[in-house]
Amino acid sequence: MPKILFVLITLISSIAIAEDDGYVVTCGEETVPVSWTYCFQHDPSSQSRDVLYWFHGGGGDANTKLKAFKQDWKNRGVQHPAILTVSFGPFWFLTPKNGGESSGRYEFFMDYIVPMLEGRFMLQGVNERVALGFSMGGWNAAMVAIFKPEFFKRVAMAQPAILGVSPLANDDAVQAYAEKHGLTLKTMKSQIAFVVTEYATEADWQNYGPMPAAERLLSPLSPIFYISTAVGDPVYAPGGKEFAEIVQRKGAPLQHEERPGGHGDMNVRAVSKFLVP
Numbered sequence: 480m481p482k483i484l485f486v487l488i489t490l491i492s493s494i495a496i497a498e499d500d501g502y503v504v505t506c507g508e509e510t511v512p513v514s515w516t517y518c519f520q521h522d523p524s525s526q527s528r529d530v531l532y533w534f535h536g537g538g539g540d541a542n543t544k545l546k547a548f549k550q551d552w553k554n555r556g557v558q559h560p561a562i563l564t565v566s567f568g569p570f571w572f573l574t575p576k577n578g579g580e581s582s583g584r585y586e587f588f589m590d591y592i593v594p595m596l597e598g599r600f601m602l603q604g605v606n607e608r609v610a611l612g613f614s615m616g617g618w619n620a621a622m623v624a625i626f627k628p629e630f631f632k633r634v635a636m637a638q639p640a641i642l643g644v645s646p647l648a649n650d651d652a653v654q655a656y657a658e659k660h661g662l663t664l665k666t667m668k669s670q671i672a673f674v675v676t677e678y679a680t681e682a683d684w685q686n687y688g689p690m691p692a693a694e695r696l697l698s699p700l701s702p703i704f705y706i707s708t709a710v711g712d713p714v715y716a717p718g719g720k721e722f723a724e725i726v727q728r729k730g731a732p733l734q735h736e737e738r739p740g741g742h743g744d745m746n747v748r749a750v751s752k753f754l755v756p
Contacts, residue, residue, distance in 0.1 A: 530607075534620045
């Protein structure tokens, strides 16, 4: 059974729990100026000063333990990073501030959350940062990698929920994309609905959407990418492949793996070794 070590209640309520795998997990919540949660996982026996930022998928939360990854690092005997997860709720996107009513989390994350949490938990400083994003989290990891390429050393995107069509495109353009990939207009519109409030105009999308921004900003100086797409994932595989093609075309280091399963198919061992060689 996990052992409760302490409870701290301030503007942030947090609780630290010692897990059976040797990690201490500290989770908390802040409501000012907006509501968000976090979990910080670290193994006191590890000497690593690296941090893995874990961006959860849609419907998830900050309290995901990544036990398979931690077990693989332990089996291989490598110094393993601390794990930091932030969540604004089940569905959210790190979009730079533009005219979209939901945009601006990118600046809040980078300018406020990151320095605050790293200052609190990484008392010896940070050596390298790596990222793992699944589905929606792949979008969020990509945004940081695109707009601040020096932040992450490595970025793993598993089945990233990145669509190759603007959320502000007209029905004809969305229909054409849907037909090209064997999808229905209804399916495409349901996916677009998640991100349409992030952008007010097509110009906003061209400036801050992951696809057009990657085309403009990625370079050989960008992080090393691992991108997996899945044969049985007709909704997101096309966009993930297109994003991988952009990464490769722009000269950023890339490993692309096509998985045989569906949207949740992740090669844990390969991703684990990519993040912590």
